[in-house]
Amino acid sequence: MxxxxxxxxxxxLEVARAGSFSAAAENLGYTQSAVSRQVAASERATGGPLFERRARGVRPTAAGEVLVRHAGQVFERLAAAKQELAGIHDRLAGRLVLGGYPTAMAHLIPRAVARLLTAHPDVEVQLMESSTPSQLTAxxxxxLEVAVLATGQGLPDYELDGLDLTEVRGGRGIGVAVAEAHPFAGRTEVSVHDLTDQRWIVGASTNGSPEFGxxxxxxxxxxxxSVRGWPARFGLVSAGLGIALVPGSVAAVIPRGVCWVPVRATGTSLRRTTWAVTTAQPSPPATAAVRALVDEARSWSTHPPT
Structure with missing residues (x-):
């Protein structure tokens, strides 16, 4: 058997999260045929269909819902075991200064620091929230030992020569924050065409930080x-004064009265990459911090943050 x-x-898990085989393949870095083979093998093992094919993507069957629920618990326990074993075999200590731009500080960095300190409780972490140019100078x-920054469309070409870059890759993409009373709030996704007539709450920055228009x-x-901070943006959205472009990494910390809806889009117009940057010879705590950032972001592909 x-x-x-x-x-x-x-x-x-990723097919259930993404809603289609093609989106899951892109998020996981697989081919669509490889995703189909893995789902088919899981269906043979569980004795029946795990997804219903619909006009736009798929959704889990009753059996699929059961498997997804238990699979999330499996990966949580595996991650906990990995962290506990790492703590047994590698007791790091020392002081670490980790920097990030405001969007990364909203969710990714706090969760990664929690992961780091679970594995290495003797590490003392200090955080520095600042613009990317300030981080690179420090x-x-x-x-500063670890800088978290983003590159891509609409951002400056930062001077990164001589530094060590590690990609921090998550899987939630870009969406929009809308008020609970907004027509988008009850939808599983929207298209770029749906955004045409919307009023926008955009980010204002003068210090080189990545912002969203x-x-x-x-x-x-x-x-x-146009306002600088996320609290102000979410407040204006909650009041029904417009919608805001929000990365999936921030969706988990959206306040009450606001909903996050993914945007279905093709192409690379909003493709950005997050990096953990260190010097060419990082300290052991810095290396562990980079690993925690990568592991935390990767975990969102199989078990999105809540």
Whole structure:
């Protein structure tokens, strides 16, 4: 009898999360045929269909819901075991200064620091929230050991020569924050076309931090307000004064009165990459912090943050 594998469970979780085989394949870095094979193998092992094919993507069957629920628990326990074993075999100690831009500080960095301190409780972590140029200056001067920054469309070409870059790859993409009373709030996703006539709450920055405006492909977007901080943006959205472009990494910390809805889009107009940056010879705590950032972001592909 065929058994369910960890790879199969991971693929089933991602298909359920993404809502389609093609989106799951892109998020996991697999081919669509590989995703289909893993789902088919899991269906043989569990004795029946795990997904219903619909006009737009798929959704889990009753059996699929059961497997997804238990699979999430399996990966949580495996992650906990990995952290506990790491703590037994590698007792790091020392002081670490970790920096990040505001979006990363909203959720990714706190969760990664919690993961780091669970594995290495003797490490003392100090955080520095600042713009990317400020982080890079501090890193080169030895006042910062790990800088979290983003590169991509609409961002400056930062000077990164001589530094060590590790990609921090998550799986939630880009969405919009809308008020609970907004027509988008009850939907599982929206298209770029749906965004055409919306009023936008955009980010304002003068310090080089990555911020989010309206969807970049829209002709003449209607900007309602431009404010710097996420609390102000979410407050304006909650009041029904517009919608805001929000990365999936921030979706987990959206306040009450606001909903996050993914945007279905193709192309690379909003493709950005998050990096954990260190000097060429990072300290052991810095290396552990980079690993925690990567592991935390990767975990969102199989078990999105709540």
């Amino acid at each position: 065929t058994e369910v594998t960890l790879t199969g469970l991971r693929v089933v 890193l080169r001067r030895g006042r 309206a969807w970049p492909d829209l002709p003449d977007p209607k900007i309602a307000f």
